[in-house]
Amino acid sequence: MRIVVVNGPNLARIGSREPEIYGCASFDRFLDDLRQGYSDVELIYLQSNHEGALIDYLYQAQDEGCVGIILNAGAYTHTSIALLDAIRAIQIPVVEVHLSNIHARESYRHESRIASGCLGVITGFGLDSYRLALEALLAKLQCVNSKE
Numbered sequence: 181m182r183i184v185v186v187n188g189p190n191l192a193r194i195g196s197r198e199p200e201i202y203g204c205a206s207f208d209r210f211l212d213d214l215r216q217g218y219s220d221v222e223l224i225y226l227q228s229n230h231e232g233a234l235i236d237y238l239y240q241a242q243d244e245g246c247v248g249i250i251l252n253a254g255a256y257t258h259t260s261i262a263l264l265d266a267i268r269a270i271q272i273p274v275v276e277v278h279l280s281n282i283h284a285r286e287s288y289r290h291e292s293r294i295a296s297g298c299l300g301v302i303t304g305f306g307l308d309s310y311r312l313a314l315e316a317l318l319a320k321l322q323c324v325n326s327k328e
């Protein structure tokens with residue numbers, strides 16, 4: 181079972197970027213631990229600072245047989261109708277995640293342009309947001325498969 185984690189702009193710097201907001205733990209290390217904890221899942225990791233590349237990753241994920249996507253679109257969350265359109269265009273579920281609680285921050289971060297196309301949103305649990313998103317995706321997929 182292949183699931184893709186897609187990180188958007190500035191998220192290659194998790195661990196060193198504004199640690200008081202995003203924490204100081206390394207994303208690569210977290211991902212290694214996550215992969216070990218969910219050894220039956222093939223977790224692919226992609227990151228880009230470019231909106232168009234993120235859109236390409238979503239289509240690529242579906243075309244390559246991934247069953248779900250965990251997406252932290254960074255600041256594009258609040259601006260990108262193009263990303264929303266791509267999320268709506270694909271048939272596999274997308275969970276929106278954020279390290280910080282976007283609703284407890286500046287007002288321009290309160291709105292998500294992409295949330296309406298997503299299965300759900302997990303925001304504010306630091307790196308654990310990604311694990312919670314994975315759990316949510318797996319529960320959803322199990323539920324869908326049991327009905328088939």
Ligand code: DQA
Pocket residue numbers: 189190191252253254255256257277278279280281282289
């Ligand atoms: C973020 C929240 C966004 O508002 C911000 O632009 C980011 C990170 C988060 O994970 O908390 O880059 O998506």
